[in-house]
Amino acid sequence: MAAGTAPHIIDARGLKCPMPVLKLEKWLETAPGNAVLILQTDDPVARIDVPLACKKRGCDYTSAAEGAALSFTITNTITE
Numbered sequence: 271m272a273a274g275t276a277p278h279i280i281d282a283r284g285l286k287c288p289m290p291v292l293k294l295e296k297w298l299e300t301a302p303g304n305a306v307l308i309l310q311t312d313d314p315v316a317r318i319d320v321p322l323a324c325k326k327r328g329c330d331y332t333s334a335a336e337g338a339a340l341s342f343t344i345t346n347t348i349t350e
Contacts, residue, residue, distance in 0.1 A: 285311065
C-alpha cells in the first residue's frame with residue numbers, strides 16, 4: 271500500500287452468502303493495482319468463500335478472526 275493511502279473498508283457484517291464475496295468482486299472490478307481492501311463479515315461461510323475468490327482472482331489476502339467476526343485484508347494484485 272502506498273504511503274498515505276488508506277485501505278477501502280467494506281462492512282459486510284449481517285450479510286449472508288454470497289453477499290460478502292459479491293461485494294469483494296465488485297470492488298475488484300474497479301480497484302487499481304495494489305489497492306487494499308478490509309472486508310469485515312460475520313458470515314461463517316466467508317471463511318471458505320473469500321479465500322477461494324482471492325485465489326481465483328490472484329489476490330493476496332490475510333485474515334483474522336475474533337469470535338464470529340472475520341476481517342480479511344485483501345490486496346488487488348491485478349494491475350491491468
